[in-house]
Amino acid sequence: MDVTTSGPGTSPSPVRDWALVAAMTAAAHPAALGLGLVALGVLAIFRDVVFPATLSLPVLVVTAIAAATHRPRFPGHPIRPADEPELAALVRQVAERLGFRAPLLVRVTPQPDAGTVLARASGARTCVLLLGLPLLRRLTAAELAAVVAHEIAHQQRNRDRRTSLLLGARESLVESLDHRFRAPAAVAERLLRASQARSWSAELAGDADAAAVAGTAAVRRALAQLGPMSAAFHLLGEEWAAVLGEDGAYPDDLYEALDAALGDPHVARRMAAAAERDEVDPMAAASHPPPAIRLAALPEHPGFGWDDSRPVALRDADALRRRCVRDLVGSEADPDDLRPVRVLDAAPERFEGALREAGAQLAEVTGQDSVRRAVAVAADTVADGSWLRLARALDPEIGRLPPPVRTEAGRDVLVASLGRALSGVLLQAGWARASRWTAAVLVNPAGELIDVADLVEQAVNGNPAQLRALLSATGEPAVP
Structure with missing residues (x-):
């Protein structure tokens, strides 16, 4: 079936739109679709007994689509x-x-x-x-x-029901991409x-x-x-x-x-x-x-x-600010059980735990005894093209994503992990922050501004030479 929809400058086809709504709703809820097929099988087997019930199927289908695609929420x-x-x-x-x-x-x-x-x-x-x-x-x-x-x-x-349902079904299908049980990636992508x-x-x-x-x-x-x-x-x-x-x-x-x-x-x-x-x-x-x-x-x-x-x-x-902050922290804990702290008054080092955690995780998955050596091994995986396996070891959830997005997701994971780990190594080696708000941009001992995140991204995109040069600048030997 041709499911190509109309472009912005053409009048949308009602038949095509309704076909898309039905197909996207089914793809977004594969488990419900399976139950529906079972129900249809039962109806087919026992049609002499329950045939009158089949008359309500169109109503049930429309109701199910509306329920699946229209979920009003009232936050704030x-x-x-x-x-x-x-x-x-x-x-x-x-x-x-x-x-x-x-x-x-x-x-x-x-x-x-x-x-x-x-x-x-x-x-x-x-x-x-x-x-x-x-x-x-x-x-x-x-x-x-x-x-x-x-x-x-x-x-x-978008007041007409057809457009509303189509966009709602599309949103449901996008959300389903993160589910463990989902439609085949090729079907969802099309x-x-x-x-x-x-x-x-x-x-x-x-x-x-x-x-x-x-x-x-x-x-x-x-x-x-x-x-x-x-x-x-x-x-x-x-x-x-x-x-x-x-x-x-x-x-x-x-x-x-x-x-x-x-x-x-x-x-x-x-x-x-x-x-x-x-x-x-x-x-x-x-x-x-x-x-x-x-x-x-x-x-x-x-x-x-x-x-x-x-x-x-x-x-x-001020009252709106307090309510919104409490809403955010209240999603995980009772705000009354927490004490308020001002980020503006906190030392930047208080938020460097993510750098240490990234370094420790990288050392663990690469089997190295130091973060710097783990970064060197990661640079080797970039050079030989095996970095996606390392990314999946850092975040096993990558393997559950639809195949078309795994490579990009893996690249994001590796860039974030390597960037944080390397920034931690460089800070320990005496480099200074260029900003209190981020450790992605540092100042080396010669006073030069170095964007660590940019260098790591370039390395993962196929140019690990500068990453190796940064590691050499710390003076510690690489891998044994």
């Missing part, structure tokens, strides 16, 4: 217009400019993302707008208006590639609507910040929370520390690079086009008067 904290009038006014003005008439509620979440879910409130169909606190803290009012317009535009454009044009078309349409409402320049600036902001939250913020949690504490100033870290040019560059690596998409699972495509597709519109110099004023910003 509700915002009443009276409590945050400036934010409420911005959201209301954006909705008015889009002609969006449905009731609209706002909830603030801890993570740096945004979205909408549909719900029923007081018997009315209501759109719930989810806004991450990091966006409210870091985006100007104009940039925030662009994000809000993009999300509301999705609900404005379905995701067939539906990706519809998903990308929806995102580009949302960007165009956002530009028309908030101005093209605001959309560009918002897009430039979202990737690094998300990378910093997950790579730095989550590590701070994990390290402090082991000591019975939590990062009370998490968002302030993230703001400070993103203001460091070394961190900003590393987070931008991390966001670019996330664009690698061999399974066609990405629901959003790469930023370069999104920027190139933006129509030109002027700005529309929102403040482009600072964020929207929040009347109860």
Whole structure:
């Protein structure tokens, strides 16, 4: 069956869309599909007894698809217009400019993302707008208006049941890629590639609507910040929370520390690079086009008067910050059982445990008695092309991933492990941090700035010479 879907500039075929919805739902839930086939077999064997039940099968199928693809969630904290009038006014003005008439509620979440879910409130169909606190803290009012317009535009454009189910089924299939029992990778990849044009078309349409409402320049600036902001939250913020949690504490100033870290040019560059690596998409699972495509597709519109110099004023910003931090740490433990600690006041060395752990793990899986020798052995695996086996030893979960993504996942694991282990070796050898926020960029004894993470990435991509040179610079002999 040809499952290629219509492109952005063509009218989607209903038959093809419904076929994709059914196929992606089945692929996302293979166990349920097996039970369904068993049930159909039973119906076929005992058709004289239960034939009337078969009349309800179409209804059951549609209901099952809807249940599998529509899972509204309501994280975060509700915002009443009276409590945050400036934010409420911005959201209301954006909705008015889009002609969006449905009731609209706002909830603030801890993570740096945004979205909408549909719900029923007081018997009315209501759109719930989810806004991450990091966006409210870091985006100007104009940039925030662009994000809000993009999300509301999705609900404005994707009101038909078919589009909603198709995008929901696609999301379920993407989530299933991490499951132990999943559809064959070739099947999932073909379905995701067939539906990706519809998903990308929806995102580009949302960007165009956002530009028309908030101005093209605001959309560009918002897009430039979202990737690094998300990378910093997950790579730095989550590590701070994990390290402090082991000591019975939590990062009370998490968002302030993230703001400070993103203001460091070394961190900003590393987070931008991390966001670019996330664009690698061999399974066609990405629901959003790469930023370069999104920027190139933006129509030109002027700005529309929102403040482009600072964020929207929040009347109860400190209370929102405390609630979001407690939500994050409360997902693992009761916040009342933890003591608050300020990351900004902590020594950078407090968060170097990940360097030591990476070095110890690398030494263990390579069978070496020192981290430096383990790094040298890892460089050998890069040189002879056997590094993927080492990556799978470091993270056995790689073997459970769909085959098309294993190599890239293995590369990410090895780069992270090698980079942390090597930074630990160099710090012990007397090198200094270039930034308190990252050990990926160091200063050697001669005062030269060395991006260790870049060198390790180049090594794993096929050029281990500089990695060997760094090891030689520490003065210790390599492997015996």
